[in-house]
Each structure stands twice: as C-alpha cells, then as structure tokens.
Amino acid sequence: MAVKKLNETTYEVSVVREGEELKHLKEHVLVHFKDAKVDGFRPGHVPAKVIENKFKKEIEGEILNHIISDEYRKAVAENELKPIADIKLEKYEHNDDKVEIVFTIPVLPTFELGQYKGVEAEKENVEVTDETVNEEIERLKESATKLKEIAEDEEAKNDDVVNINFEGFIDGEAFNGGKAEGYDLTLGSHSFIDTFEDQIAGHKKGDEFDVNVTFPENYGAANLSGKPALFKVKVNSIKRKEEAELNDDLAKELGFDSVEDMKNKTRENIIKREETRAENEFKNKVVEAVVNATEVEVPEALVQREIDYQINRFAQQLQMQGMKLEQYFQMTGQTLETMRESSKENAEKAVKTELVLAEIAKAEEIKATDEEVSKEIEKLAAMYGLEKDALIADVRKNGNYERFIDETNYRLVNQKTIDLLVNEAKVK
Structure with missing residues (x-):
C-alpha cells in the first residue's frame, strides 16, 4: 500500500494484490459461497471453478470490498487521517493473478489559524430619533385600523x-x-x-x-x-x-397605559431592537474578519453536503407554504443544477466558518458542560411546549438521541467560541 497526500483535503491510496496474497484472499472469499445453490450439484459440493464462473461478479465485488476495507483502516490509522465522506474509487484493474486499486479519501484539512483575538470591526452607534418613534407609532395605529x-x-x-x-x-x-x-x-x-x-x-x-x-x-x-x-x-x-385616532383609549387597546406610555415604551422597544441588530451585525463582522484571516482549503465533499442541507431546508420552507420544489423550478425557470451552482459560494463560506470556529474551540479548549447541555435541552423543550424528559423520550423513540446531544453540544461550543471572539474584539 502506498499513501500519497494530493492536497490538504484529499489522500490517495494505491494498492496491489498479487501472487500468494491474492490467492489466499480469493480462497477466503470463496468460503462464503461454498453453500451456494447451483443446478446439478448438492449444496456444499459445488467445485470451486464452477462457483468462480457462476458468481464471478459477486466474488470480484467481495475481493474489492475486502481490500479497500483493510487498506482504508490502515491508511487512516497510520496517517492519522480524519475522513469526512465516503472514498472515491479512482482505478480498479484486475485479472486472475493481479488486482490494482487506487482510491481517494476526503479528509479534514490541517491549517494554521490566523489572528482571532483582538480583531477590529465596525459597530454601529444606535440612535433613535423622534421621527423613528413616530413612524413606529403610525404603524401601531395602522395595525389598529x-x-x-x-x-x-x-x-x-x-x-x-x-x-x-x-x-x-x-x-x-x-x-x-x-x-x-x-x-x-x-x-x-x-x-x-x-x-x-x-x-x-x-x-x-x-x-x-x-x-x-x-x-x-x-x-x-x-x-x-x-x-x-x-x-x-x-x-x-x-x-x-x-383610521384610528391616537388617544389614550387606542393606547390602552394596544396594551399601553396612555399615549405617553405608548411613546416611551415604543422608544425603549426600538432601542432594544436596534441594539440587538447592531450587536448581531458586529458579531457577524468579527467572525467574518477572523475567518478571512485564516487560509484553509475547503473540502469539496463538505461543500456539497452543505449545499444539500441548504436546498433541503429551502424545500421544507416551500412545503410549509404548500409548494413543492419542482413547482418552484417551473415557476422560476431554475433547475436543481443552477440552484446548486448559485448556492456554492455561500456553502463554501459556511463550511470555512465552521472549520475555523472548530479549530479555535480546539485551540482554546472550549467545551460545553453536562449542566449547560441540560439547560439548553430545557430551553428547546420549552420552545416546543414540552417538558425536558418528554422531549428526550421523543428523541430516543426516534433513535436520534446521540445525534441530538452532539448537535446540542456543537451549538453551545460554537456560541461560546463566537462569544470569545466578540469579547476579545476591538471596535473600530
């Protein structure tokens, strides 16, 4: 076996089996076919040559699987690889005396982190004018029309x-x-x-x-x-x-004590909303700056997986509106291929961001405690109107418990990592 690094995301494995080694492998595989039913022969008494001729394709497939399985495990262990998708068979040549196989393994890339502490990003200074408040009051009036x-x-x-x-x-x-x-x-x-x-x-x-x-x-x-x-x-x-008239009666109808209370609370709500928006925009700019500071080769396998996820999520949103993806394509003139292509840039950014944040979490030894995971599950359960134990029971019933815990843990670690970056960042 020869293992070659093609690039940061792909390793190539070349294997040759011949002579006695191949002969022993064939004998091992043929054992599984010894009880095969063949017209004219009693089960267990079919000559090896007859079995080889009748089940040629099946035997070749078994031999191929044995070789790939063995060499894959060795390549991963000996080279400390982190596979992220199925292998790709690049070459398969065989005859009675020799088998040559070449396959590639998609892996997580290794890379050096760029600066991730103390990055600079712009943050909007929120100011709420009387005009903005009055516009919101008008919208509230309109809602009461x-x-x-x-x-x-x-x-x-x-x-x-x-x-x-x-x-x-x-x-x-x-x-x-x-x-x-x-x-x-x-x-x-x-x-x-x-x-x-x-x-x-x-x-x-x-x-x-x-x-x-x-x-x-x-x-x-x-x-x-x-x-x-x-x-x-x-x-x-x-x-x-x-049109509703702005007076205390209208204010009370809308849940306020008076017009004055309506104006004051509307201003407070706008300030909270705008500060949250500005904070989220700052957070996004910090993460973007950190990701841009790191050079990493994004694995195509993960990009394609992200595109699948984005399209499936879009299809689910359409379904909630009573439309199928095929109908959307008919209406817009798009195809699945054009949608995949247009999704690629965002998918690449999403995968790179995920890789960089995961590497930072590893470098900073950021973890989620059992208590934090438990509290997060309680929040999720409350969102669905369930008790925590009921949600867990439902997840176990569907056979998704391990995945559910992993995803919850991932979200917490991801958020802790982003919080670290934001706390260390500088406002321009």
Missing part, C-alpha cells in the same frame, strides 16, 4: 375591501378556477389580472355588471394565456379603513 362597511349609496374606490361573487367566461364558456363567492378583494392591490380591479371601482353594493379583461401572455395556465375573458361580478359589500 378597522374596516367599516360604507353606506349603500357610496361607490368603491382604491384601498376599499370589496366582497364579490364572480364567474369567468371565455368565448361564452365558463372555465375552471374562474368562479368564487364571497371573495374579499382590496382594490389597488393588483392581485387580479389586467384592469379587473379598476372596473370594480365606482360601483356600489348590490351592483351586478360585466368586467372585460385579457389574460397575460405568460399566464401560469396555458389554456388561458393571452385570451380575452368576461367576468360576471356582483358586489356584496364594500368596507373602508377607518
């Missing part, structure tokens, strides 16, 4: 919420998905095609009328794209926003 039905002789206008029944026709024929009753439509929202909303403006409650529109050329349903349509519409009700 109520919809009130207008008089029957009043006409609908932009920003009104109009409740309608409608049915669509193309060439006099109703089409699927073109009918609804009791639908609330905000005029001016541009949620309906063409001038649909414009043609409702000016009508009153109880009006029944026709709306003529044309579906856009790139409309999602091919059978409707570019076609003119007529909608029969009836207005059931019209509601208009009734």
Whole structure:
C-alpha cells in the first residue's frame, strides 16, 4: 500500500494484490459461497471453478470490498487521517493473478489559524430619533385600523375591501378556477389580472355588471394565456379603513397605559431592537474578519453536503407554504443544477466558518458542560411546549438521541467560541 497526500483535503491510496496474497484472499472469499445453490450439484459440493464462473461478479465485488476495507483502516490509522465522506474509487484493474486499486479519501484539512483575538470591526452607534418613534407609532395605529362597511349609496374606490361573487367566461364558456363567492378583494392591490380591479371601482353594493379583461401572455395556465375573458361580478359589500385616532383609549387597546406610555415604551422597544441588530451585525463582522484571516482549503465533499442541507431546508420552507420544489423550478425557470451552482459560494463560506470556529474551540479548549447541555435541552423543550424528559423520550423513540446531544453540544461550543471572539474584539 502506498499513501500519497494530493492536497490538504484529499489522500490517495494505491494498492496491489498479487501472487500468494491474492490467492489466499480469493480462497477466503470463496468460503462464503461454498453453500451456494447451483443446478446439478448438492449444496456444499459445488467445485470451486464452477462457483468462480457462476458468481464471478459477486466474488470480484467481495475481493474489492475486502481490500479497500483493510487498506482504508490502515491508511487512516497510520496517517492519522480524519475522513469526512465516503472514498472515491479512482482505478480498479484486475485479472486472475493481479488486482490494482487506487482510491481517494476526503479528509479534514490541517491549517494554521490566523489572528482571532483582538480583531477590529465596525459597530454601529444606535440612535433613535423622534421621527423613528413616530413612524413606529403610525404603524401601531395602522395595525389598529378597522374596516367599516360604507353606506349603500357610496361607490368603491382604491384601498376599499370589496366582497364579490364572480364567474369567468371565455368565448361564452365558463372555465375552471374562474368562479368564487364571497371573495374579499382590496382594490389597488393588483392581485387580479389586467384592469379587473379598476372596473370594480365606482360601483356600489348590490351592483351586478360585466368586467372585460385579457389574460397575460405568460399566464401560469396555458389554456388561458393571452385570451380575452368576461367576468360576471356582483358586489356584496364594500368596507373602508377607518383610521384610528391616537388617544389614550387606542393606547390602552394596544396594551399601553396612555399615549405617553405608548411613546416611551415604543422608544425603549426600538432601542432594544436596534441594539440587538447592531450587536448581531458586529458579531457577524468579527467572525467574518477572523475567518478571512485564516487560509484553509475547503473540502469539496463538505461543500456539497452543505449545499444539500441548504436546498433541503429551502424545500421544507416551500412545503410549509404548500409548494413543492419542482413547482418552484417551473415557476422560476431554475433547475436543481443552477440552484446548486448559485448556492456554492455561500456553502463554501459556511463550511470555512465552521472549520475555523472548530479549530479555535480546539485551540482554546472550549467545551460545553453536562449542566449547560441540560439547560439548553430545557430551553428547546420549552420552545416546543414540552417538558425536558418528554422531549428526550421523543428523541430516543426516534433513535436520534446521540445525534441530538452532539448537535446540542456543537451549538453551545460554537456560541461560546463566537462569544470569545466578540469579547476579545476591538471596535473600530
């Protein structure tokens, strides 16, 4: 066996088995096939040559697995490697007398840390003006705005919420998905095609009328794209926003004691929010500076794994919105390949950050205590509305306990490491 370091993330292992060594290995493998069923022979009495001919591919596969398994363990142990993914078979040549194998092992890179204590980063000085507070107060007022039905002789206008029944026709024929009753439509929202909303403006409650529109050329349903349509519409009700007045009653409705209390607490909330944002931005800048100060070759295997993780997480978010990844690709014109390519840069940054933080934690001997892990599990359980023991029981039931503890430990160590960097950092 010969082991060669190709680069910081890949080792190559070359193996040759021949002569008596290969012969003994074949004999060892053939033992597993001695009871194989072969027509014309009793189990256990099949000649070796017959077995070799009938199960040639299976025997070759067993020999390959034996050699790779043995040499892989030796290469890892003797060279103190840290494998991070499955091996890749680069070469496999064989005949009755000789087997040549070359495979590569993806490993964690070794690297020297750059400066990670005392790095400099900019930190925003938070200032909250009266204007910012007033804008937030306006948003709170907007949230308290109520919809009130207008008089029957009043006409609908932009920003009104109009409740309608409608049915669509193309060439006099109703089409699927073109009918609804009791639908609330905000005029001016541009949620309906063409001038649909414009043609409702000016009508009153109880009006029944026709709306003529044309579906856009790139409309999602091919059978409707570019076609003119007529909608029969009836207005059931019209509601208009009734702007809330800023007074103590409104303040109490929103959970404050008075307008003055509302303004003071709103200012406090904004300050807390902005200080948290500024602190998080500073933290991110510190970590980025530390990571940039270290040169490390990022393993492609870990990058691809991170891309898988990012895409799976995105697919789960889509699923929560009732959409599948395939539907998203159809709507956006993307493909899985283009998504993987566009995700690569962020994935490389994420992997490098993870490697550098892990190396710093090792250098600083940062660990999470059993008590800290226990408290973190309690917090997680509370988030899910569970008792700690119930969460652990659920994780054990799914067979994920060891992984769950490892991930919890990793998060704590990671956060402690970042806290160290931030505490040691200097504000520009």
